Amino acid sequence: MAEKFFWADQIADDIIKKNPKKNIYVCASGITPSGSVHIGNFREVITTDLVVRALKDKGKKVRFIYSWDDFDRFRKVPANVPKEWEKYIGMPLSDVMSPFGKGSYAEHFEKEFEDSLKEVGIEPEFIRQSEMNKKCEYAEEIKTALDNKDEIVKILNKYRKERLKEDWWPISVYCEKCRKDFTRILNVENYEIEYECDCGFSGKFDFRKKGIVKLVWRVDWPARWKHEGVDFEPGGIDHSTPGGSYTTAKEIVKKIYKGRVPLYEFYEWVRIKGGKEFSSSSGNVLTLKDVLEIYEPEVLRYLFVATRPNKGFQISFDNDVIKIYEDYDNLEERYYSGKIDEKDKRIYELSQIKLAKKKPERIGFRHLITLVQSSKKISGRGEKVKNWLEKYAGDDMKFEVKDKIGKLSKKEKDILIKVRDLLKKNLDEKNLQNELYEIGRDDVKGFFQLVYRILIGKKNGPRLAGLILANKEKVARLLKDL
Template sequence: MNQASIHWADIYADKIIREKGEKDLYTCASGVTPSGTVHIGNFREVISVDLVVRALREKGKQVRFLYSWDEYDVFRKVPANMPNQEKLTEYLRRPITLVPDPYGKEKSYARHNEKQLEELLHLVGIDPEYIYQAARYRTSAYAAGIKRALERKDTIRTLLDEHRSSPLPEDWMPVSVFCTSCLRDTTEVTSWNGDWSISYKCSSCNNAETLDLRKTEAAKLPWRIDWPMRWALEKVDFEPAGKDHHSEGGSFDTSRKIVAQIYEAEAPVTFQYDFISIKGRGGKISSSSGEVISLGDVLEVYQPEVVRYLFAGTRPNTEFAISFDLDVLKIYEDYDKCERVYFGQEDVGEKKRIKEKRIYELSQVHRVPERMPFQIPVRHLCNLLQIHSGNITAVLDFLQVPEDQRERLSVRAECAWNWLQTYAPEDFRFTPRSEKSDPLKVNDTERKALNQLYQVVLEMNDPDEKDLAERLYGIITDCEMEPGDFFSLVYRVLIGKEKGPRLAGFILTLGRERVGGLLKKY
């Protein structure tokens, strides 16, 4: 880590130390409700915390990185992208941890969503300590915190009412209950005995009973109280939040007051991160609509380092778009440039160098490579992959990639191939014609041109793109063809399309064998 770094992650690390003082252990927290596929907007929070955690650790601090799964939240709505919609609908109003996995694999709906993300986070080098809130609540781990809220319910109500449009009722209780009979949250807490005991009545099944907070698994604090209670319990020093929480009167604001006045602790250092939009794939991110873009979707197209780069290189409090269109190529080029700057292979200004280096470090899944990795521009990679019909091993062989670099590059190649298949514009795609396919019908002039080209290709032994380009124009002149006609003729013969990559370079990349094989029939 460079001491002069002004990367936002380092700035927040410093701020945490400054505001919380020197501590033996700093706790950084993040979390989300797995009420559906965890989308890339939620990922922004985890990676933001991860970057700050790394910054703190690099300053020699011990850090606990918590990731809370708020799986004791209510299942409110069936997301459009889930299978078995009707079946899931039956479980609305239950805690999501008690909704069955619609895929029938995991122990619950919540677990399915959690597992999907946990596996992917590991791939991008994020390994927090997961906390499963359902387990906490259901073992009454928060009984004391709930009792505390009940004892101070009038103060809490006053605090919450400050920003509410309609005040909470006189008999409001700062606790909710999942009916032990029908498991729904359609209950009303009717009384509290001033100690550990609360009574409730369920409006769905008419069940009514009295619970002991120390033994029940049914009681839960509402979000705005749950959050500060956990801050105090877990001694959270840092936790960012999305803009939906960060407005004045939003949940961070009220939690800040509640943690101070009720739980006698200080709110964590925080910042607001903005939302993420998607370019080239349309639709707004939302876990309840069908258009969910998950970390998995992003990893289909961006290798893990580049995913990290995307977030490490962007200030968290501004909105940015993740692109699936042609920008993908540029992002990769930017990353490669950042890498060259890090390894001193490209000159930039001092200020910029410091910044790029830090971004590069934070973009690594694990450690920074010892030597400058083998680079291959994605554009070129796309062409090679198409020439080799997506055979990654063949491409890596062709490039003579060193053994220790193959794994990393094959990840990139897979991403490039996925991008080509799913997102690349039609113009960008091609499939070389098979040598076994029937020759095209051509007229005499065209035949002459193709024959000449065949000769040129056979004779070329020291491939030089510029030289070959000149010879191509030589053929055009000799055959008195229009350049456009000549080029589209050759593209038709090679890839069955009217247009294609710049011809000279493309012929060289395809190779003499391949091109010769296709030309010799004419």
């Protein structure tokens, strides 16, 4: 059944209902910058962004935080990073050198994503967890976890096939010498931790003064809900299975941290359709930047806004792109004409980065396919069309006006002379198309096939009048010597 109200507004209502008197609502999102951020993860950020906007539209104050979990360990070398980076495995991502120049590994991938986010109008408050941890911001949450270790083990074991080992701790320690986490905890007393490392180093430190401790993910997540007072956070399938990290985080935040469980929204992974090889520049991962080469920011937002996060959808790179742009233009048309229902109105509004007072001037994607292949310079949407033609479009969408005519029969020649003479009349597209039909009246199909064959060497192509007008000089030159 179709929902009456827009999904982000429903979630915003639920957040307010849970805690009606709260002064500032906190909506959170985050990811580990272990490599280029996949477009699937973008769904998490935009889900949060839309809920934030819905809350603001209801007159609420909101803090939108985005956690870079860059104190997580470097686990695996992705495809676009040199193999020798293996030597950094076990270090916090924030301490690994960038393989692409200045700064750290984490910073490189953070910046890549932050730049693309800005382009689609999403500007949260970024929190680098490496900085928080290094400043010992979570010392009290760590202390609570250590003090309640047995209780945490009990909660986690409920959902595990194999029980946690006797020497399990809710934290890991990064060695002061080699900076890796191949360490074992020997003793914990109050705020002091004693450990030894595979590199041979052993030491003792106070975790209020030295930020080299990290809570394990299943404890880290609820600890941060409590620390930041989070009211809403979406999560993907990896966290959402029964007994998964969301299940245990709910119990831990209540029982161990005496905090509140935020409202949660499961988001489904997005699928990709069409497009043979995705740019190797991003390590075979499809990024937001890749998608923005083809989709205008508003059209991209529209794709995510229109589908509730718990439902799957696909981002197309094949000829469906044309249809998606047409659907978007149609929605825009209806929005500015006022002939639109409440739900679609909301979808359009939230697809915008900044809502324009007047309907923006746009050229349809399909028409641009003809224009950009006619050596016309077109910026904005034209750039997207150009990228699409180069990388993903089917051959049926590509053409080039030829500069030589092959052999013709007398009859074919006579027909083409009529077309040439028609061009001298300087007709507009509609009238030209009508006149073309008039010439081909006796055999419309044969006529169009002939003209397409002569002009672009194909049996069919874009609307003929549009094609001719976009390539007027070239066509005139081609037909000149008949």
